[in-house]
Structure formats: structure tokens, C-alpha cells
Amino acid sequence: MSRTGINAGQVDPAGTEPGPADARVFDALTRGDDNISADREVASRLEAADPRVYWWAVAHWHFRRQAMIALADAGFRQWIDLGCGLPNAASAYDLLATDPALGGGRLVCVDNDPIVITHLQHRPPPATGLHVAAVLGDLRDPDQVMADIVRLDVVDLGEPVAVLLTAVLHHLDDPAAGRLLAVLRDYVVAGSVLVVSHPSSPPLISPPLRAAAAHYQRATGAHWTLRAISTAPDLLGPWWIPHPPGITPVGRWHPASADPNPGDDQDPPELEALRAAPGWAVLAAACSPPQATNDAASVPAEHYATSDIRP
């Protein structure tokens, strides 16, 4: 049965089974429990086409975890997770809800998939004293999303906040992504940080992987713009990129103070797949006044070869 065009929360017009949804496919891809056979079918097609896809997804989690620990060490206690995905062992929610080292704090989760929000709302109270709220929202309407966050009154936008945008900006086209980043910058105070990871197209994409990726997009109805690392400085617009290591391949990001070889606990081929994940990551800062545009030097030259084909 074709599931073309069936989206999150929709029902198969020919029956009663829900179709695959982006959040659940990502959960299936990363060995989570909150998915159904339609999601697993999409995920397994991708992995059958290229087993490295699992590590490419894990690279985003690995980056986010390292970035959050670094920011918590720097004193951040307020988080907004946009396009948060399902809560699971590696999610930002679970990290903050279970790891006392991150200090509990305050978290608002936003996603446009009602299943994600329902799951978050039914989690047991966090052991860390984390104060958390989850709200349905579409990042293509950033003014509404931010108005809802203000109304929830969980994070204090008069104080610095870390805004997580991991593995989600590719679901927005260029105008929507630009609008979101500009609205976010308007709402947060100087000292706030944007935590971004973004998938790119692999430099060499096999026909089976291309077919499996096209199936993913058709089946979930998700928009994808796989932006190259070279586009990141422009895309980030009003956000400034001050922190070494700048914009890096997502599997190679590390905090300035820590291990520059992420994933050392993995076996070498897996580590290689994680480090070579097609995508990029960055911590960008809200400065006052907003900086002039970032330039290409924000992407260290050595990183072009690994995950980008320079125009």
C-alpha cells in the first residue's frame, strides 16, 4: 500500500494505520522504542542502502550531548529545544531530566508532531527537578512559537538561553529557515547561544541511497533541504560564530576545552562513519549589537574536504 503523502498524525486514507512520521522514523533509525512498522520500514530501507546512515544520525546526538555539557559547564540552565523529536535515551529532554551534572534547569520543547508532544507530556517527573513544558508548534511560524514560549513562562527570556536546533533546520526551506533564525535572535538576549546541527548531502550518494531518501521524503511528507557546510555562515545571518572550532562537520565538533576526537569509545569503522557524517554543527552566539554577517572563514578550510564539495 502506498503511503505517499501521509504525514505525522494523519491516517492512511485506505485504512486506519498511521503512516510514517519524521520523528518516529528518526527514533527507529536510532534504535528507539517509540515507532511503528511503517516508520521501521522507512528506516530499514535507508540502512539497507547504506549502513552508515545509523552513525550519521548518531553524530547529531553526539554533538548535541557534548554541546549541552559544555554549555551547562558554562552556566546555562535554560533551554529551548525546537523540533525536539521523541524523548529517548539520547534526547535533550532525557539528558536534562536524568543527569544531575547538567543541573536540572528549565526546558521548553517544541515540535509540530502531536505524538511527540503527547509523549513528552506523559513522562514521569524528572529526577533532576527539571522544570519542563512541551508545546505543539510549527517552526515555519516562528512568531507564534515564540509567543507560546513567552506565554508558558518556563524560561525567562530576559536571561540567556540555549536554543537547540539539532537535525531540524533542513526541514525548512531557505525563507522559513532565515525567518526563524531572525525571529529567534530578536527574542533572546545577548549571551544566548544557538546550538545547530544540520545534515548535508553525502559527497557521493549511491542510487539505492538516493531512492531510499526519496522514499523517506515521499512517505513522511517531510521537506528536506540538505545544506552544504559552505552555506552555513550566510544561513546563520544575525547569529555570530565566535567559538573555536567554528562550523565543523557534525561528527568532528568538540568543545574548545575537550576531546577533539569524539566517539573514541566506538570501534574504528563506526568512529570513521560518525566522523564522516555528512552534515555540520556550530555554536553561534547572540551578540549585542548583532554582528555583521559571518564570513566563510567561520568554516575552517580543512573541513571543506570532509563534508562539502566547494562550489
Ligand SMILES: C[S@@+](CC[C@H](N)C(=O)[O-])C[C@H]1O[C@@H](n2cnc3c(N)ncnc32)[C@H](O)[C@@H]1O
Ligand atoms: C530528525 S528529527 C530531530 C529531532 C531532534 N531535534 C534530534 O536532534 O534528535 C526532526 C524533528 O523536527 C520536527 N519537525 C519537522 N518540521 C518541523 C516544523 N516545521 N516545526 C516543528 N517541528 C518540526 C519533526 O517532527 C521531528 O521531531
